[in-house]
Amino acid sequence: MLSVSQLDFDYAGVRALSGVSIEVGSGEIVAIVGANGAGKTSLIRAIAGMLVPRAGCVHWHGQDITGWPSHRVCELGIGQVAEGRQIFPSLTVEENLRIGAMIARARTQESAHLTRVFAMFPRLAERRRQVAGTLSGGEQQMLAIGRCLMGAPELILFDEPSLGLSPALVQEVFATIQSLNREGITIVLVEQNVAQSLRLAHRAYVLETGQIAMAGTGAALLADDRVRQAYLAL
C-alpha cells in the first residue's frame, strides 16, 4: 500500500533521514519508534508531502508520489494527525471538523462524516459550538483525530499522539487508534512511547539517528534485548 524507499532528508544541513525504507501493508498498524531527534517526524512529513526529501521515493498503491505537495497527498487518502494536535483554537469544534472535510474526496460526504465523528466522540458533539481553544488536552487530541477522519482517509499518519497527555488519556488515544484500525484504516504511528506502541502495532521499525536500526513484529521487538535496554529501561 505505502512503500518508502531509500529516503534521505537534510534538516538545516544535518542529515535527518538516511536511506530509510519502510513498507506499510493495507490494514496494518505500523509503529515507528525512536528517541527524540531520531527523524521520526521528518519521515512522517516526507510521506505526507509536508517536506520534499533529498533523495529516495514514496510510492502509494504503486504510484510514485515523491515530492507531491500535501494537498495532493491528502486527496489520495493519506491523512495525518500532526504533533501537538494543531487544532484551530479560535474556531469552534464543528468548524474545525468541517475544515477537515473540505478536500474534494470528502466534500460531498461532509454531513455523513460529521455524524460518524460525533458518534465516535460524543464529547465533541456536546461541545460542537464551543471554541476549540477551550477544550482540554485530551479533547483537543480527539478533535485532531476527528478532523482527520473528516477527510475520509485510508491511511492515517499519527505523530506523537500521546504527547502531553495523562496516562489515562494515553490509553484512550491508543484504544481509539486500535478501533480505527479495526474499521479498516491503516495506521502509521510515530511514538516515543515505545512499550505501548509496540504492543499495539503489528509491525514496527526502530529509527536511530535517521536510520532504520531494527525492524520486526511488535511482539518480537518488545522481546528484543537491545530494544528493552535502550527504550524500555529493563
Added chain:
Amino acid sequence: MTDWAGRMAGDAPPRALPLLAALLAALLVLPAIVDSYVLSIAILVLYFAYVGQAWNIMMGFAGQLSLGHSLYVGLGAYASAVLFVHHGVAPWIGAFAAIGAAIAAAAIIGALAFRFGIAGVYFALLTIAFAEFTRIGFDHFPWIGGSGGLFLPVARHGESEFWMLRGPPVMFYYVILSMAAMAFAMCRLLMVGRIGYYWRALREDEDAARALGIDIFRYKMLAILISSAMTAPAGVFFAFYYNTLFPEQIFSMLRSIELILGPIIGGLGTLFGPILGAFVLTVLAEVLNEVLAALGWEIPGARQVFYGLCLLVVVMYLPEGIWPALARRLGLERRR
C-alpha cells in the same frame, strides 16, 4: 439571488439584519440632513471603511500582514486618472484598468512571497518595499506628472457628469456609500463561503491547514488578488474626489498605515470592524481638531498622536478590537 440572500443572512444574529437596514437607511438620508462639512467627514469615513474592508481580507481573513496597500490605492488612482486625463476615458471604464494594474502588482508580490515562503514580518517588509519603489518610480515618470503631480480637470463640458465622476460632494457620497455597501456584502459572501473557512484555517495555523490538504499557495494568492482588486477602486475614487495625485502622498507608507488602523481598532477579521474603526478614528479625530481649534491651540501632528493613543488603548484593553466587545453588549454574537 435567493440562494445568495440565504447565504448572506445565513447564521447572522436575528437582530443584526434590522440594525443593518437601519444603518443603511440612515446613511442613505444623511446628505439631506447634514451640512457640507459633516458630509465631507462622512465621505472620509466611508472611504476608510471601504479600504479597511479590502485590507481586512488579507490580514483579518487570511492572516497575511500587508503594510503596502497604498500601492494598490495609488496604482488604481493613477491608472484611472491617466486614462481620463490623456484619453478622456470615463472612470467607470478606467476602474477596470485600475483593478487590472493592482492585480498585476499583487500577482507579482504574491508569487514572489508565497512561492518562496516569505511570511510574517518579511512579507510585510516586501509589501512596503513594493509600495516604496513604485512611489520612487512614479516620481520620475514625467508622462504621469512625476513628482509635480497629476491634476484632473474639474469640469468637462458637454459630458455627463456622473459618467465622468464630475460633480458635487453628494454624488461622491453616494458613490462611496455604494462601494462600501458592496464591499461589505462581498466580504460577507467570502466569509461564509468555503474560501472563508480556508482562510481562517490558514490564519490560525498554516502548518495544520497544509496538513489537512489546503493548498496554501493558492489561497494566499487568492487573498492578495481579491484584496488588491478591491482596493484599486478606492484609488479611482480618491483620484476623482481630490483631483490631484502626488506619488509622494498616495504611495506613502503613512497612507498604508492609515488604512489599516480602522480594521485593527474596529476588530480584525470582522465585517463591522473596518466600518466602526473608520468611524471612530475619523470622527473622533475631527472632533479633537475642532476642540483644539476652539481652544485656540494649533498642534501639528495632533491627529497622528490621537491615532497612536487609540491604537494603544485598543491593544491594551480590547485586543480583539472594539466591535467584538460591542457586539456582545448588543447581543449580536454569532449564532454558531
